[in-house]
Amino acid sequence: QQQVKQSPQSLIVQKGGISIINCAYENTAFDYFPWYQQFPGKGPALLIAIRPDVSEKKEGRFTISFNKSAKQFSLHIMDSQPGDSATYFCAAISGSARQLTFGSGTQLTVLP
Amino acid sequence: DAGVTQSPTHLIKTRGQQVTLRCSPKSGHDTVSWYQQALGQGPQFIFQYYEEEERQRGNFPDRFSGHQFPNYSSELNVNALLLGDSALYLCASSLGGYEQFFGPGTRLTVL
Numbered sequence: 001q002q003q004v005k006q007s008p009q010s011l012i013v014q015k016g017g018i019s020i021i022n023c024a025y026e027n028t029a030f031d032y033f034p035w036y037q038q039f040p041g042k043g044p045a046l047l048i049a050i051r052p053d054v055s056e057k058k059e060g061r062f063t064i065s066f067n068k069s070a071k072q073f074s075l076h077i078m079d080s081q082p083g084d085s086a087t088y089f090c091a092a093i094s095g096s097a098r099q100l101t102f103g104s105g106t107q108l109t110v111l112p
Numbered sequence: 113d114a115g116v117t118q119s120p121t122h123l124i125k126t127r128g129q130q131v132t133l134r135c136s137p138k139s140g141h142d143t144v145s146w147y148q149q150a151l152g153q154g155p156q157f158i159f160q161y162y163e164e165e166e167r168q169r170g171n172f173p174d175r176f177s178g179h180q181f182p183n184y185s186s187e188l189n190v191n192a193l194l195l196g197d198s199a200l201y202l203c204a205s206s207l208g209g210y211e212q213f214f215g216p217g218t219r220l221t222v223l
Binding site for chain 2: 034036041042043044046049089095097099100101104
């Protein structure tokens, strides 16, 4: 019940295109859903996060869409750039557990 | 304002040895969490420290232990190293536990 399922495993997008990564969860106790970006050899960097009382959050080119009834959330990267090429992880956390549960990651490649 | 720092950057040990990894949290943060990230996988939660006590623990054996100091910095100790302990060890700091910021990690190789 702690699992967060992420898809796709890898994604190739042309420069200027939209990248979409999806995640689904089972544990309804989760109440905070962050996305992390990780470059090779580096630690994950917090990109954007959402709470379940909001259906969408936008920060620059990054948007999280959240569907509480379906227990799904997604990351949209608009106008994708080669510099966005990285591994993206969705995650979830509950106030009682306080531990981040990560998805399996999506390796994004943006072609120039 | 310095972010989360970790030391050392890389470490090579042999099976059966013991290792200590260190973490300094982001300024103003009082909570430190440790994660293990195997190659090609998402980070797995080891444990979390708050007010110098282990507040939460993931599914890791007792060979993994930690400590938090009064200045909120933290150590992760792993005893009796196994080949499977080879991974990137990540420290994350937060104020309260939700918004967690990660350090660059320590790459541990066990031979």
